[in-house]
Amino acid sequence: MAGALVDLLGVAGLAFLAVLSYRLKATDRLGSLAAFLMGVIIGLSAGWSWVAYLVVFLAAGTLATRYRYEYKSKLQAAQEKGGARGALNVLANGGVPTLIALVYSLFPYSILGLMFVASVASALADTLGTEIGLLSRSPPRFLFSGQQTQPGRSGGVTSLGIFAELAGALLFSFFGFFLGIVSLPLVAVAVVGGFIGSNVDSMLGATVQGYFICDVCGTSTEKRIHCGKQARLVSGLHWLGNNEVNILGAASGPLISAALYLAFF
Numbered sequence: 001m002a003g004a005l006v007d008l009l010g011v012a013g014l015a016f017l018a019v020l021s022y023r024l025k026a027t028d029r030l031g032s033l034a035a036f037l038m039g040v041i042i043g044l045s046a047g048w049s050w051v052a053y054l055v056v057f058l059a060a061g062t063l064a065t066r067y068r069y070e071y072k073s074k075l076q077a078a079q080e081k082g083g084a085r086g087a088l089n090v091l092a093n094g095g096v097p098t099l100i101a102l103v104y105s106l107f108p109y110s111i112l113g114l115m116f117v118a119s120v121a122s123a124l125a126d127t128l129g130t131e132i133g134l135l136s137r138s139p140p141r142f143l144f145s146g147q148q149t150q151p152g153r154s155g156g157v158t159s160l161g162i163f164a165e166l167a168g169a170l171l172f173s174f175f176g177f178f179l180g181i182v183s184l185p186l187v188a189v190a191v192v193g194g195f196i197g198s199n200v201d202s203m204l205g206a207t208v209q210g211y212f213i214c215d216v217c218g219t220s221t222e223k224r225i226h227c228g229k230q231a232r233l234v235s236g237l238h239w240l241g242n243n244e245v246n247i248l249g250a251a252s253g254p255l256i257s258a259a260l261y262l263a264f265f
C-alpha cells in the first residue's frame with residue numbers, strides 16, 4: 001500500500017517535471033513525453049532514487065550547457081542541443097540507463113546499480129568536459145599526438161576539460177552512494193569507469209573516427225553526408241562517424257566499471 005502511494009507520487013512528480021522541462025524549453029513536446037515514459041519505467045523497475053539521480057544529472061547538464069552559452073556560441077562550438085531536446089536525443093541519452101534499470105528489475109544485483117551510476121557519471125563528466133573545456137584559454141589538443149585542434153571538434157581535450165570531467169565523475173559517483181544506489185567501495189569503481197568512459201569518445205575521435213570533406217562547399221566535417229551529398233573521407237574509418245563514437249563512448253563507462261567489478265569484487 002505504501003509502495004503504491006510512493007509510485008503514485010513518483011509518477012505525479014515526473015509529470016510535473018516533464019511539463020516544467022517543456023516550459024523551460026529543455027525538451028520539446030515529444031522529448032518531454034519520452035523523458036516522462038522513461039522515468040516511469042525506471043522508477044517502477046529500479047526505484048525512485050534512480051529517477052532522482054537522473055533528474056539531478058539532467059539539471060546539472062542543462063546548467064553546464066547554458067552557462068556562458070553566448071560566449072560558447074561565438075566559438076561556433078556550443079552544442080546545438082542548447083535548444084530543446086527532441087525525443088530521439090532523449091532516447092539516445094536515456095536508452096542505456098533505462099535498459100540497465102529494466103534488467104535490474106529482473107536481476108537486482110549491485111553490479112547493475114554500479115553500471116547505472118557509471119553510465120550517468122560518465123555522461124555528466126563528458127558534458128562537463130565539453131562545456132567547461134570550451135571556456136579554456138588554451139586551445140584544445142588531440143589526446144596522444146598533442147597536436148592543436150579547433151574548439152568543439154571531436155577528439156580535442158584541454159586540461160580544464162579533463163579536470164571538469166574528473167570532478168564530474170567524482171561528484172556524481174558519490175551522489176550515487178548518497179542516494180543508496182551503490183555502496184561506498186563501488187564509488188571508486190564508478191569514478192574510474194566514469195572518468196575513462198568519458199574520454200573514450202575523445203580517444204576514438206583522435207585516432208580512428210572518420211573525418212570528411214564536402215566537395216560541394218569545401219567544409220571539413222564529421223558527417224558522412226554534407227550539402228545533401230556523400231562527403232569524401234579524409235582520415236579515419238568510413239563507418240565510424242560521430243554517432244557511432246558517441247554510442248561507443250556511452251557504453252564504455254558501464255562496461256569498464258562492470259569489468260573492474262568482476263576483476264576486484
Ligand SMILES: [Zn+2]
Pocket residue numbers: 214215216217218219226227
Ligand atoms: Zn557542404
